[in-house]
Amino acid sequence: MVRDKVEEQTIVRFRNKTAAQELRHAKRVLAVTGAGISADSGLPTYRGIGGLYSDGKETEDGMTIEEALSGYIMNTRPDICWKYIYQIESACRAAKPNAAHKALVALQSKFEQFTVLTQNVDGLHRSAGTKNLIEIHGNIQDLFCTSCGHEKYVTNFESMKIPPDCERCGALVRPRVVLFGEMLPMRAVSKLYEIMEQGLDAVISIGTTSVFPYIAEPVLRAARNKAITIEINPGDTEVSHVVRYRLRDRAVNILPELLKHLS
Numbered sequence: 001m002v003r004d005k006v007e008e009q010t011i012v013r014f015r016n017k018t019a020a021q022e023l024r025h026a027k028r029v030l031a032v033t034g035a036g037i038s039a040d041s042g043l044p045t046y047r048g049i050g051g052l053y054s055d056g057k058e059t060e061d062g063m064t065i066e067e068a069l070s071g072y073i074m075n076t077r078p079d080i081c082w083k084y085i086y087q088i089e090s091a092c093r094a095a096k097p098n099a100a101h102k103a104l105v106a107l108q109s110k111f112e113q114f115t116v117l118t119q120n121v122d123g124l125h126r127s128a129g130t131k132n133l134i135e136i137h138g139n140i141q142d143l144f145c146t147s148c149g150h151e152k153y154v155t156n157f158e159s160m161k162i163p164p165d166c167e168r169c170g171a172l173v174r175p176r177v178v179l180f181g182e183m184l185p186m187r188a189v190s191k192l193y194e195i196m197e198q199g200l201d202a203v204i205s206i207g208t209t210s211v212f213p214y215i216a217e218p219v220l221r222a223a224r225n226k227a228i229t230i231e232i233n234p235g236d237t238e239v240s241h242v243v244r245y246r247l248r249d250r251a252v253n254i255l256p257e258l259l260k261h262l263s
């Protein structure tokens with residue numbers, strides 16, 4: 001058992017070094033991140049918020065978490081929706097960017113264009129200093145009024161009235177995140193497709209199961225175009241079968257080493 005683990009780690013390190021050698025020739029790179037990259041910041045992976053919600057399990061309000069965190073419930077029962085948004089924000093509140101987030105920031109200087117596409121709403125990429133960032137599901141700290149559109153950035157919900165009212169017009173305030181049943185933000189989608197249409201030399205998938213088509217597509221498209229494809233994830237995902245380099249480990253272990261190989 002121990003021997004097998006050591007051998008697997010050796011293989012991962014070799015593949016990481018080989019992937020880095022190929023990346024030296026890349027100019028346009030896209031990194032796609034999911035909840036796995038924030039796990040080492042103390043945040044749970046998707047079924048998450050502390051693993052409170054398992055598939056199909058109802059919340060204390062008699063609905064699934066997908067229903068509670070839907071656009072419909074935000075509009076009809078904002079008190080319920082905001083209760084679970086507050087739980088998510090509470091989990092994010094003490095989290096800090098980890099070595100994987102910081103490694104991605106350092107990678108920005110290694111390529112002509114380096115973009116991070118994240119599904120995470122925790123704001124850790126932004127806090128770490130990522131410049132070219134697409135927050136496809138939004139950021140939980142970006143609040144806006146559903147009536148007058150007044151915007152506010154809030155780093156801590158602890159002292160807020162829940163659900164909050166707009167300080168200007170008194171209407172409902174909500175975070176600029178994509179709730180279940182809502183459309184993706186068109187500006188973010190347009191930016192993603194613009195980057196893909198311009199062509200990518202490499203796509204790195206990090207800590208995501210890639211179940212959403214718009215998250216898997218950059219990897220699948222890059223694989224079809226014979227671009228460099230790298231996946232960093234301890235488990236199997238929807239794109240594991242197509243990537244050139246499959247690195248079975250946590251992002252906090254792999255990305256700093258990848259950065260060293262490129263330095």
